[in-house]
Amino acid sequence: MDWNSFLGHERQRAWFRNAIQNNRLASTFLMVGPDGIGKRTFARLIAKTMLCTGSEPSAFAPCCRCEACAQIDASSHPDLIEIARRPDKTSLIMEQLVGEGDRRMREGLCYELRMKPYSGRCKIAIVDDADTIAEEGANSLLKTLEEPPPGSLIFLISTSVQRQLPTIRSRCQMARFQPLTVNSLAQLILRHAYSDNPADALSLAAQASGSMSTVANWTNEELRMFRTELFHQLVQRPLDFTKLAKAVQGNMESVGTDTQPRRERLKVILDFALQFYRSGMELQLNAQSADASDSAAMAQFGHLMSLDSDSFVTAIQRCMAAREHLDRMVSPASLIEAWAADLAVISQA
Ligand SMILES: [Zn+2]
Structure with a gap:
């Protein structure tokens, strides 16, 4: 290097x-x-x-x-x-x-x-x-x-x-240090072989918040499956928060009994949710210009998302708050429950 x-x-x-x-x-x-x-x-x-x-x-x-x-x-x-x-x-x-x-x-x-x-x-x-x-x-x-x-x-x-x-x-x-630009990230995605197609690399980079750690999580096969399940639950109306909390808790526990790996996993899941609402808001804003950084992972859910823009912002803030609380060592189980319940309320607005 x-x-x-x-x-x-x-x-x-x-x-x-x-x-x-x-x-x-x-x-x-x-x-x-x-x-x-x-x-x-x-x-x-x-x-x-x-x-x-x-x-x-x-x-x-x-x-x-x-x-x-x-x-x-x-x-x-x-x-x-x-x-x-x-x-x-x-x-x-x-x-x-x-x-x-x-x-x-x-x-x-x-x-x-x-x-x-x-x-x-x-x-x-x-x-x-x-x-x-x-x-x-x-x-x-x-x-x-x-x-x-x-x-x-x-x-x-x-x-x-x-x-x-x-x-x-x-x-x-x-x-x-600031997050990487989409173009820099796309170059890194190709260099590290997370993708071999420049268009896919660009689309992945557009969703990855300027971070290679996010790219690694988004391309991990097991996580990819869970993410799809998570997104399916997040578009349900009404949002079944008990089911959501259970799925998140289960995935977090699947990494073992140690505190730290569980915390890392929960952070990844919260980032997925955060990305879900961010992309949803972006899709809504760009509804007229379909060519805008439209992401394959989100496109299938876009039409199901019926939130108004204020609710998107509230959901994004709620996910960010959960992530911050996690850093302050709040008990993961109660954090997940409170977070899921709040998302259910926000999605009814
Ligand atoms: Zn030298």
Whole structure:
């Protein structure tokens, strides 16, 4: 991966290029934006730019041929430390930051950052899922954020500023990332072989809210089947909210008993519902111009959707609120029931 093949985020690129060329790069960045838009890849490209031995950082064009570039691609560069939430955990754990048991402060990200750079240039840390750092972990990270080792660079990857503890937020420079454009997303869909047809890629991209994570969910076969079932239920009048809640709960539970995977699944389902109402509203607005980004998945339901535009907006807001509540760890079962019941009321309006 190099800057030429990286899509989007031109403003952030220009900003970082300028900061590197003028030697004004801060130490600690909070990179904020939705999932699946390339924040982590961006941070890794900055790491490549800084650590490439075939090109100076100021050139802002890592060679992608030297050993350092290859090591970064393989996640094996000794000066690049990357951590992310472990799949079976709901948060980043202390051990990842400051080491375990009697190894405390002698391993983990904060310790490794203080080691002398192997390359002689700098140490770089990328903390993915930074939204999930619990308070205890955050406290152990504060000192490192407050006094970063000289020349080190720390990237915290986050989906929401609100989800960051104020103590962390105040110690970082913020870099905001926007969803990808439909054209960029369509190119990525083709590149990653989610589709081999440019027209289909464009249609998929138009529904995916600028995120590759959404593309992956929309193209997953099992999820695709559930989504169709969900859409069928959402167009029913009256909307049978008990049936809807049961179907959603059942699908969420199908991923196992662990809290985190269930939460992730419920988030995907809420996004489907959100997309359903957004597309429905779009179809209604574009009723006269049939050629507008009309999506195959929605077209079959469009004529069944009898909501007025205010109700569309209310339904969209209700889905967004449910998603936010989920982030705040409300019990999923009661969240699903309340959400389904409210949709039933909204759809009667
Ligand atoms: Zn290189």
